Amino acid sequence: xxxxxxxxxxxxxxxxxxxxxxxxxxxxxxxxxxxxxxxxxxxxxxxxxxxxxxxxxxxxxxxxxxxxxxxxxxxxxxxxxxxxxxxxxxxxxxxxxxxxxxxxxxxxxxxxxxxxxxxxxxxxxxxxxxxxxxxxxxxxxxxxxxxxxxxxxxxxxxxxxxxxxxxxxxxxxxxxxxxxxxxxxxxxxxxxxxxxxxxxxxxxxxxxxxxxxxxxxxxxxxxxxxxxxxxxxxxx
Amino acid sequence: xxxxxxxxxxxxxxxxxxxxxxxxxxxxxxxxxxxxxxxxxxxxxxxxxxxxxxxxxxxxxxxxxxxxxxxxxxxxxxxxxxxxxxxxxxxxxxxxxxxxxxxxxxxxxxxxxxxxxxxxxxxxxxxxxxxxxxxxxxxxxxxxxxxxxxxxxxxxxxxxxxxxxxxxxxxxxxxxxxxxxxxxxxxxxxxxxxxxxxxxxxxxxxxxxxxxxxxxxxxxxxxxxxxxxxxxxxxx
Amino acid sequence: xxxxxxxxxxxxxxxxxxxxxxxxxxxxxxxxxxxxxxxxxxxxxxxxxxxxxxxxxxxxxxxxxxxxxxxxxxxxxxxxxxxxxxxxxxxxxxxxxxxxxxxxxxxxxxxxxxxxxxxxxxxxxxxxxxxxxxxxxxxxxxxxxxxxxxxxxxxxxxxxxxxxxxxxxxxxxxxxxxxxxxxxxxxxxxxxxxxxxxxxxxxxxxxxxxxxxxxxxxxxxxxxxxxxxxxxxxxx
Amino acid sequence: xxxxxxxxxxxxxxxxxxxxxxxxxxxxxxxxxxxxxxxxxxxxxxxxxxxxxxxxxxxxxxxxxxxxxxxxxxxxxxxxxxxxxxxxxxxxxxxxxxxxxxxxxxxxxxxxxxxxxxxxxxxxxxxxxxxxxxxxxxxxxxxxxxxxxxxxxxxxxxxxxxxxxxxxxxxxxxxxxxxxxxxxxxxxxxxxxxxxxxxxxxxxxxxxxxxxxxxxxxxxxxxxxxxxxxxxxxxx
DNA sequence: AATGAATGAGGGTTCATTCAT
DNA sequence: CATGAATGAACCCTCATTCAT
Numbered sequence: 005x006x007x008x009x010x011x012x013x014x015x016x017x018x019x020x021x022x023x024x025x026x027x028x029x030x031x032x033x034x035x036x037x038x039x040x041x042x043x044x045x046x047x048x049x050x051x052x053x054x055x056x057x058x059x060x061x062x063x064x065x066x067x068x069x070x071x072x073x074x075x076x077x078x079x080x081x082x083x084x085x086x087x088x089x090x091x092x093x094x095x096x097x098x099x100x101x102x103x104x105x106x107x108x109x110x111x112x113x114x115x116x117x118x119x120x121x122x123x124x125x126x127x128x129x130x131x132x133x134x135x136x137x138x139x140x141x142x143x144x145x146x147x148x149x150x151x152x153x154x155x156x157x158x159x160x161x162x163x164x165x166x167x168x169x170x171x172x173x174x175x176x177x178x179x180x181x182x183x184x185x186x187x188x189x190x191x192x193x194x195x196x197x198x199x200x201x202x203x204x205x206x207x208x209x210x211x212x213x214x215x216x217x218x219x220x221x222x223x224x225x226x227x228x229x230x231x232x233x234x235x236x237x238x239x240x
Numbered sequence: 241x242x243x244x245x246x247x248x249x250x251x252x253x254x255x256x257x258x259x260x261x262x263x264x265x266x267x268x269x270x271x272x273x274x275x276x277x278x279x280x281x282x283x284x285x286x287x288x289x290x291x292x293x294x295x296x297x298x299x300x301x302x303x304x305x306x307x308x309x310x311x312x313x314x315x316x317x318x319x320x321x322x323x324x325x326x327x328x329x330x331x332x333x334x335x336x337x338x339x340x341x342x343x344x345x346x347x348x349x350x351x352x353x354x355x356x357x358x359x360x361x362x363x364x365x366x367x368x369x370x371x372x373x374x375x376x377x378x379x380x381x382x383x384x385x386x387x388x389x390x391x392x393x394x395x396x397x398x399x400x401x402x403x404x405x406x407x408x409x410x411x412x413x414x415x416x417x418x419x420x421x422x423x424x425x426x427x428x429x430x431x432x433x434x435x436x437x438x439x440x441x442x443x444x445x446x447x448x449x450x451x452x453x454x455x456x457x458x459x460x461x462x463x464x465x466x467x468x469x470x471x472x473x474x475x476x
Numbered sequence: 477x478x479x480x481x482x483x484x485x486x487x488x489x490x491x492x493x494x495x496x497x498x499x500x501x502x503x504x505x506x507x508x509x510x511x512x513x514x515x516x517x518x519x520x521x522x523x524x525x526x527x528x529x530x531x532x533x534x535x536x537x538x539x540x541x542x543x544x545x546x547x548x549x550x551x552x553x554x555x556x557x558x559x560x561x562x563x564x565x566x567x568x569x570x571x572x573x574x575x576x577x578x579x580x581x582x583x584x585x586x587x588x589x590x591x592x593x594x595x596x597x598x599x600x601x602x603x604x605x606x607x608x609x610x611x612x613x614x615x616x617x618x619x620x621x622x623x624x625x626x627x628x629x630x631x632x633x634x635x636x637x638x639x640x641x642x643x644x645x646x647x648x649x650x651x652x653x654x655x656x657x658x659x660x661x662x663x664x665x666x667x668x669x670x671x672x673x674x675x676x677x678x679x680x681x682x683x684x685x686x687x688x689x690x691x692x693x694x695x696x697x698x699x700x701x702x703x704x705x706x707x708x709x710x711x712x
Numbered sequence: 713x714x715x716x717x718x719x720x721x722x723x724x725x726x727x728x729x730x731x732x733x734x735x736x737x738x739x740x741x742x743x744x745x746x747x748x749x750x751x752x753x754x755x756x757x758x759x760x761x762x763x764x765x766x767x768x769x770x771x772x773x774x775x776x777x778x779x780x781x782x783x784x785x786x787x788x789x790x791x792x793x794x795x796x797x798x799x800x801x802x803x804x805x806x807x808x809x810x811x812x813x814x815x816x817x818x819x820x821x822x823x824x825x826x827x828x829x830x831x832x833x834x835x836x837x838x839x840x841x842x843x844x845x846x847x848x849x850x851x852x853x854x855x856x857x858x859x860x861x862x863x864x865x866x867x868x869x870x871x872x873x874x875x876x877x878x879x880x881x882x883x884x885x886x887x888x889x890x891x892x893x894x895x896x897x898x899x900x901x902x903x904x905x906x907x908x909x910x911x912x913x914x915x916x917x918x919x920x921x922x923x924x925x926x927x928x929x930x931x932x933x934x935x936x937x938x939x940x941x942x943x944x945x946x947x948x
Numbered sequence: 949a950a951t952g953a954a955t956g957a958g959g960g961t962t963c964a965t966t967c968a969t
Numbered sequence: 970c971a972t973g974a975a976t977g978a979a980c981c982c983t984c985a986t987t988c989a990t
Contacts, residue, residue, distance in 0.1 A: 015968060015974050022974085047960060057976045059962075068960070127367070130424040134432045142435035150441050177444075178455050181425055185417025188366035196370045199378035205386050208413075219414050223455065226462030258949095283985060293951040295987075304985065372985095487953050487989060494953085519981060529955045534982065599839070602896040606904045614907035622913050649916075650927050653893025660838035661889055668842045671850035677858050680885075691886050691931065698934030730970095755964060765972040767966075776964065844964095 026064045029054050030075050034121060042072060042128050069136040073145065076125040076133065083119050084152045087111065091159040104164055105224045112179065113217050123187045123212075126180070153177070166228040175227075179220055186216050262300045265290050266311050273357060278308060278364050305372040309381060312361040312369065319355050320388045323347065327395040340400055341460045348415065349453050359423045359448075362416065389413070402464040411463075415456060422452050498536045501526050502547050506593060514544060514600050541608040545617065548597040548605065555591050556624045559583065563631040576636055577696045584651065585689050595659045595684075598652070625649070638700040647699075651692055658688050734772045737762050738783050745829060750780060750836050777844040781853060784833040784841065791827050792860045795819065799867040812872055813932045820887060821925050831895045831920075834888065861885070874936040883935075887928060894924050 016022040032054045036045045047068055051058040065071035090111050094104075116123060125133075134142065150173075157172025167175060190212035192200070200209045268289045272281045283304055287294040301307035326347050330340075352359060361369070370378065386409075393408025403411065426448035428436065436445045488494040504526045508517045519540055523530040537543035562583050566576075588595060597605075606614065622645075629644025639647065662684035664672070672681045740761045744753045755776055759766040773779035798819050802812075824831060833841070842850065858881075865880025875883065898920035900908065908917050 017969060017972090017974075025974095046958085051977090058960090059977060060975055062961070063974065130428060130432075131363070131367070135429045137431060139431050139435050142431050143438050143441070146432070146435055146438070146441045146444060150444060177425065181421025181455070182417055184421035184424060185419065188420060189413065189417055192366060193371045195373060195375050195378050196366075196382070199375050199382055202379050202382070205379070205382045208382060208386060219417070219459065222462030222466060223459045224462065225465050226458030226460065229461050229465050230458060282983085287952090294985090295952065296950055298986070299949070489951090489953075489990060497953095518979085523956090530981090531956060531983075532954055535953065540981070602900060602904075603835070603839070607901045609903060611903050611907050614903050615910050615913070618904070618907055618910070618913045618916060622916060649897065653890055653897060653927070655893065656896060657889025657892035660892060661885065664838060665843045667845060667847050667850050668838075668854070671847050671854055674851050674854070677851070677854045680854060680858060682885075691889070694934030694938060695927065695931045696934065697937050698930030698932065701933050701937050702930060754962085759973090766964090766974095767972055768970080770965070771970070 022064075025056075026074075029056070029061060029064055029071070030078055033071060033075050037072075037075070037121060037124070042132060066138065066141070067136050069133050070138075070141060072125065072128070073133045073137060073141070076122070076129060077145065077148070079119055079122045079125065080149075080152070083115060083122055084156055086118070087115050088156055088159060090115070091156070091163055095159065095163050105221060105228065108160070108163060108224065109217055109221045112220065113213050116183070116216075117213060123183055126184055127187060130184075164224065164228070166231045168231075175224070178223060182216060182219055182223075186219070187212055190215065258300075261292075262310075265292070265297060265300055265307070266314060269307060269311050270357060273308075273311070273360070278368060302374060302377070303372050305369050306374075306377055308361065308364070309369045309373060309377070312358070312365060313381065313384070315355055315358045315361065316385075316388070319351060319358055320392055322354075323351050324392055324395060326351070327392065327399055331395065331399050341457060341464065344396065344399060344460070345453055345457045348456065349449050352419070352452075353449060359419055362420055363423060366420075400460065400464070402467045404467075411460070414459060418452060418455055418459070422455070423448055426451065494536075497528075498546075501528070501533060501536055501543070502550055505543060505547050509544075509547070509593060509596070514604060538610065538613070539608055541605050542610075542613060544597065544600070545605045545609060545613070548594070548601060549617065549620070551591055551594045551597065552621075552624070555587060555594055556628055558590070559587050560628055560631060562587070563628070563635055567631065567635050577693060577700065580632070580635060580696065581689055581693045584692065585685050588655070588688075589685060595655055598656055599659060602656075636696065636700070638703045640703075647696070650695060654688060654691055654695075658691070659684055662687065730772075733764075734782075737764070737769060737772055737779070738786060741779060741783050742829060745780075745783070745832070750840060774846060774849070775844050777841050778846075778849055780833065780836070781841045781845060781849070784830070784837060785853065785856070787827055787830045787833065788857075788860070791823060791830055792864055794826070795823050796864055796867060798823070799864065799871055803867065803871050813929060813936065816868065816871060816932065817925055817929045820928065821921050824891070824924075825921060831891055834892055835895060838892075872932065872936070874939045876939075883932070886931060890924060890927055890931075894927070895920055898923065 016025045029050070033045070033050055036050060036053060047058055047061055050071075051061050054061070061071065065074060091108075094107060094111070137145075153173035153176050157170075157174070157176055160172040160175055161167045161169060164172075164175075190210055200206060265286070269281070269286055272286060272289060283294055283297055286307075287297050290297070297307065301310060327344075330343060330347070373381075389409035389412050393406075393410070393412055396408040396411055397403045397405060400408075400411075426446055436442060488497045501522070505517070505522055508522060508525060519533055520530060522543075523533050526533070533543065537546060563580075566579060566583070609617075625645035625648050629642075629646070629648055632644040632647055633639045633641060636644075636647075662682055672678060737758070741753070741758055744758060744761060755766055755769055758779075759769050762769070769779065773782060799816075802815060802819070845853075861881035861884050865878075865882070865884055868880040868883055869875045869877060872880075872883075898918055908914060
């Protein structure tokens with residue numbers, strides 16, 4: 005009833021081997037994602053690129069969505085790690101510099117430049133990736149995310165000084181929101197990209213990092229100001 | 241077995257009739273969009289709801305994307321109109337109130353609450369609607385948008401006082417970005433919505449309007465502050 | 477976003493044309509079914525054979541199952557028509573012949589020989605065709621079937637004399653059951669067919685029509701006998 | 713992320729252990745078959761339920777079909793055993809009762825009520841189970857079946873008196889056919905089941921056992937009658 | 949202008965079976 | 970004997986768009 009072919013691929017029996025294979029898949033997915041959109045990547049193409057059978061992909065990921073969610077998670081993990089390290093460094097140095105906000109913003113811009121995939125994945129996170137996953141996976145993801153937000157948020161609080169305890173996470177979520185929105189606007193599809201060459205609207209083009217930098221900077225300043233004012237009015 | 245006579249619709253010969261028919265389609269599209277997502281709305285369903293043939297829709301719109309882009313435009317038009325009116329009122333009153341920012345933010349929240357479709361359409365504007373349109377249409381749309389941004393932006397400049405000439409438009413674009421990001425995060429799909437009932441991550445839920453209000457408010461304050469500082473440092 | 481090709485096929489605008497096209501599809505389906513099993517027929521293959529696009533099939537039938545159900549229905553319709561005609565002829569002739577049962581059985585065998593597809597479709601009717609259809613379609617089908625059963629059943633009653641009013645339909649359903657079972661047993665798959673060449677079990681092979689003839693004949697005789705006995709015991 | 717240690721099952725070295733393991737698998741298959749259809753039972757699910765690896769199942773059965781064929785065979789074995797015992801009892805008693813047919817039919821209904829799985833497996837026997845098996849297995853199965861048919865058939869001949877030597881087996885095959893057909897018709901899928909609640913076709917529902925009882929009874933009576941008539945006409 | 953029949957690419961997923969370990 | 974990772978064929982159906990009528 006069912007045909008089968010010999011299986012030319014080595015079998016990953018050990019957990020470590022399975023982990024490696026999983027990473028291999030994610031790595032190939034990343035490569036494809038660099039060149040094309042999520043929609044343009046078919047599981048068939050990914051399997052071919054990975055040198056694996058289509059079915060094998062489903063041994064490691066429950067669905068295409070969960071696969072890319074895992075890719076996002078991997079990147080995010082790294083990103084948080086790097087940002088944490090830099091924040092800790094910054095905190096240690098105790099920069100006499102008044103303008104910590106500026107430092108923080110620069111830090112974020114730098115780390116995002118190194119992880120542009122992350123921004124692109126973030127764009128589809130809420131509209132696609134989080135749609136076709138098991139609830140258990142959703143909870144797992146959000147739990148992990150929450151932990152990161154808490155940890156890095158708390159570092160942010162220390163570095164920036166002005167936020168109250170617990171507000172750091174919210175600062176990250178707001179950065180998130182800004183990234184989603186600004187990235188989309190700054191990186192339109194080919195049609196709009198060409199349209200924006202039109203002289204009268206050329207002004208609507210902007211560089212994502214430049215714009216994010218300014219906006220997030222202002223946002224943090226504004227929040228700090230609110231805090232100061234609140235304290236002052238409380239003191240008086 | 242088969243439907244009765246075809247009974248074709250009366251032809252819209254006059255421009256006014258064509259205009260009306262176009263509006264009818266948009267109105268029905270709006271109705272369907274209230275109940276479901278963009279993807280869930282098929283052109284077939286829309287044609288049936290409109291009492292028109294599928295092909296007829298394409299007499300009025302070049303593609304599904306252009307149709308919803310038109311819907312977006314219609315809403316946006318109204319939204320700008322209302323916001324302009326309110327801004328002008330505010331400017332006229334010359335509120336001695338120092339906190340114009342607060343007033344402006346309240347205004348925006350109020351107008352967005354009245355146009356929630358707009359936010360939902362905005363979410364798909366860059367990722368979907370702007371993808372499959374003719375370049376001429378893209379230019380037309382962007383030109384119109386630019387005009388609105390300039391006009392309303394300039395009103396904003398007057399109301400808020402701190403922005404330099406031409407910066408008002410950017411304030412609107414930043415609001416745009418925040419809306420896109422925050423809306424997606426505040427309104428997840430059913431799976432994540434349920435996942436967020438989990439006790440440990442319940443804290444990640446937030447109300448879009450509340451959050452937008454705070455964030456945009458801080459953003460404006462921050463921008464104002466930067467301006468003041470810049471001037472001060474310039475003066476000194 | 478979506479490509480399209482010119483549509484080389486003439487359009488069936490009139491109901492009559494649509495009816496013809498529908499029949500064309502059914503006819504091609506019948507051809508394919510002659511050569512292979514239901515499972516072996518892919519909608520893609522059928523569309524190619526029909527010279528139509530895959531999607532076009534779905535304009536005429538909601539699913540593969542409904543398509544073959546329609547094929548079954550068409551055949552059944554014809555079968556009932558022929559059987560009715562023959563029964564009426566038989567009734568008219570008023571065969572002095574005592575053995576009406578024999579005549580009826582011969583009639584059924586003859587009509588079934590002319591509609592062997594019907595038997596093969598009947599095999600999959602309950603296990604496949606009736607599984608993936610809309611309930612409304614199921615009701616429609618069963619209603620039509622009920623009418624046929626009543627009409628032909630009543631002719632059977634007249635011809636055979638012994639059945640009470642309303643029992644004729646049941647005679648047909650019992651024939652149905654016998655056909656389903658005997659056909660499967662008489663026409664095994666290739667493996668079993670070959671196995672039955674083994675000398676010790678060669679005796680298990682049998683001819684469907686021969687066997688059906690004998691069995692149904694005995695069944696009718698038995699029913700008649702029961703009736704007679706019942707009457708007799710009632711009279712005495 | 714990954715499951716704990718593999719902890720392979722103890723090896724069944726002795727034949728008795730292998731036999732037990734084989735039975736365990738069949739037993740679990742029976743459990744799953746009680747709750748769902750053949751198609752709905754995946755080898756993966758069965759292996760999990762059995763606490764064995766997927767590959768292990770294939771150490772005991774060559775294919776899914778052979779596995780369920782074995783399940784069928786096991787049941788059939790039991791069924792024949794019980795029926796034989798009852799038939800022998802009946803023969804011993806030498807029931808003065810004229811209506812042995814009635815007794816035999818009651819016996820069969822009783823035994824089938826106790827083995828409803830058997831009927832459900834019978835439905836798929838010819839269309840599925842016998843399709844993907846080795847020819848040697850097919851021969852083995854048919855040989856065993858033939859023996860049973862002969863033995864039980866001969867008991868039937870003795871009990872019923874009217875069949876000639878060798879005809880008993882055919883009586884069983886005819887019962888087989890009736891069961892296949894009537895069971896399918898009496899136990900439709902969910903859609904048709906619901907459709908049959910429709911008032912005008914509610915009459916098409918029937919109870920399998922009731923109907924089988926009447927039909928098989930009539931069939932036997934008819935066969936007996938034919939015999940008597942044949943003899944009589946021969947004598948005269 | 950209006951119709952609606954025709955198009956056909958496109959793709960994720962399942963699952964019985966194998967065989968290296 | 971036992972394992973379970975790997976295989977990969979197979980398939981229905983949707984739906985935006987076109988264009989003959």
